Amino acid sequence: MHRFIGRQRELRVLRDVLDEVRSATGPRPGGKPGQCVLIRGRRRIGKSSLVEEFLRRAEVPSVFFTAAGQPAEAELAELVEAVRDSTLPDRELFVEEAPRQWNAAFRLLAEILPDDTPSVVVMDEVPYLMNRVDAFEGMLQRAWDRQLSRKPVLLLLIGSDLSMMEALNSYERPFHQRGREIVVGPLNPADIADMLDLAPATAFDAALVTGGLPLVCREWRAGDGLWDFLRASLDNPISALLVSAERSLAAEFPPRAMGWEVLRAIGAGERTFSNIARAAGGIAHTTLTRAAELLTSKGVVAAELPVSLRPSRERRYRIADPYLRFWLAFLEPHMAEIERMRGDLTLTRIQEQWTSWRGRAVEPLIRDSLARILPDGDLPAAPVVGGYWTRGNEVEIDLVGADRQPVVKRLLFLGSIKWLEGSPFDAHDLAALHKHRAAITDDPVPLVAVSRSGVKCAGLTAVYGPEELIAAWHRDGGVR
Template sequence: MSGFVGRSRELAILTSLLETVRTGRRADPGVALTLRGRRRVGKSRMVDEFLRRTDVPSVYFQAARHAPLADELAELTRAVVGSTLPDAVAAAGTAPTTVTAALTLLAAALPADTPSVVVVDELPWLLERVPGGAGELQRVWDTRLSKKPVLLLLLGSDLAMMEHLLAADQPFHGRATEMVLDPLTPTDVATMTGLSAAAAFDAHLVTGGLPLVVQEWEPQDSVESFLRRSFASSTSALVVAGGRSLDSEFPATTPARQVLTALGGRGERTFGGIQGADRADGFNATTLTTTLRTLTGKRVVEVDEPLSARPAPRNRRYRLADPALRFWLAFVEPALGEVDRGRPDLAMDRVHAGFGAWRGRAVEPVVRQALGRLLPDDRWPVTRVGGWWPRSNVPEVDLVGMTGDHGVGFVGTVKWRTAPLTTTDVDALARDALAVPGVQVGTPLVGVCPGGTAADGLATVWDADDLLRAWA
């Protein structure tokens, strides 16, 4: 595959904002937008495509993590000098020593009578080196940048820091539009690969929706053929993407990386399971609590609680928020040595042994997300979709749909396979459902299965095509 595919909604938003700058429909000519999303999700690539399509004067600066401030300010100045801004030459020979001075220099180079675009990529990495840096950004924006017809795009991979930038108690609050760039949806993956709905979900689970990885999926590739080709090269996008994303934020020896490995690589979900995962002495409870709090604060880890008529916050589970890391930690990282020595067959043996069980678990949050987008509808007045489990984890119910704070609208099972649901599956669901607080004898039973159903007793069965419409 080649060329840029997808992101039409986001590109339309950027184009609309640039048109707002062009027409001067706001009190100040300038417009700011913050764009946050995980590393490798395609923020920079999308903005590059936007700049290519708009063909207006622009400057693009990308901050480097942990770089000395003087080096960063010098690099920002070089970016201005080398840009397509008509007055860029005015910045030549200057050496700003503060963020305020550098941004003031930038503002002076912006045209006053024609639209331009300024991109600051990885803004948190620049501001983390400067106490009060957000205040400096706010001051120069208010006094200089916003007075020019400019679209200021502030990009960042640290989701928590980008959210904090616009918090009510922060200087830049209320000054920018927010945009979140998520991984490609299963529908996007289906469009890019030409796969059937069920196969597109499998491709989404394997690639995590990362554009660079999905672009290496050849037409009519199966999971098997895609993985064999990817494991045959140590420079394939699938092999490289996860490591680069993790190593930049969570080096291998840190507690955070070890927690992520326990979650993604070993499938642990409970506090106790993570605490004892593959360590001779286990995690110290205080250290693990602090680490999980940090990872959830950074939006890297998500916390799930069983959904029913009776809240059970003590039975919480943890999972990776980044879909791209789920497959990478489970199957790619353990195979890196085999890939490097040219043994993709050994990496595939690991996939053959564990992919089915892994997929059954990994698809559940995707299914719940899809149903959360599809519902409520005319039949199901469901406003929340989750799962349920007791402290013992027996039984587990894949789907619980709530109609209010305490009303259980349905309970369901997820079987991600080509074979249809059977009477045995329905009977097992009916037995397990009775353990869910709020479920009554007449509570509807539902199912999710690409193969549909060959059994009676289910009020609704959603297949892969039904779910794919959630992102249409």
């Protein structure tokens, strides 16, 4: 039985755009009923599966072409094969012509698209074409403006290289403003809870381990606990949990790139520039700077400053994807152990370190959840939900709600996260939060607690647990 979990916002957006195309179908001299959507997201995040599900529901003529990083001529031959296997009614005309130039292929594709009914053209892994086909963006722009957009077609351009997909639609590039954008992220905690039949607190654990990657989530048997899933995955050397990260990174970074060493250092828990440099083998300042810029531009690493009333240079780095963070911390260093069927040793190591690792790893996910809840009760909407720290961590505040970042004009609330089983947020935690608030402001800024196991004290403006946080993810977002 076919069961597709999550992505309801994205599916609705695509359906609405296709409805726009459908409503514009008909005799419109000089009209351009065509619509284009650019879909980007990290590798293995489920972009292609999303579009396949959309096509299954849409039931309109379509072609799905996937580039593979081959020379331009080979890619063109693959396009011909994709059209041959498509549901476009006049596909045989395209195959018989077998165009040998991309300009001709776009022109012929436009000619065989239906005039009186919507169709969908999907081009997956577009960054490969941008790299391999000379002047591809210019040819795509001309074909769209002159031919394709004059047909009732929805053109979907998909890519995993985030920076290149952003560039495709950026100012001064040929295809600028010709397509709307959808960013496909991981399955959110609510989707994971529904998919795997998990309680809210366990769903957050699952989000940290799987990163919301559909391929990894599918291997988690519904109703299983965290340790059941990890035990089964570590016993299977080709499980998605073990191999997905390596495949994704290999596609983005050359094997000998310095980015690998920097990534490993950050994944091992180093957060400051100097500590990362030391852990990466004492690499030069300029080399680390280039590597950090590459990793942040690709969205693999997040570089963050304290949200503060005063400027700070205490930048910290973290792995942006929770799954990759887990893989680098616990799995990648011990692959040889796992491959010789001693995943039991790896599992024991994870169990010993899990509570302390999770306490920090869950912070970005909780901040995202809280930003979705607000405004709530006495707490206003917060344009920014971040954290605050000093160089030596004498003052460290998990949650800082503010009007902007990194230097704020107005603090909206401060808060603490206590994500432990059987240990509620208590008066000692509240006293520490009061002390840290006094270190950065004299104002009576509202105080918030987020706790996995409840709260046993008074004096807080708001309290949130796993149930409230996961409910926030049921709210839909939009599309640019």
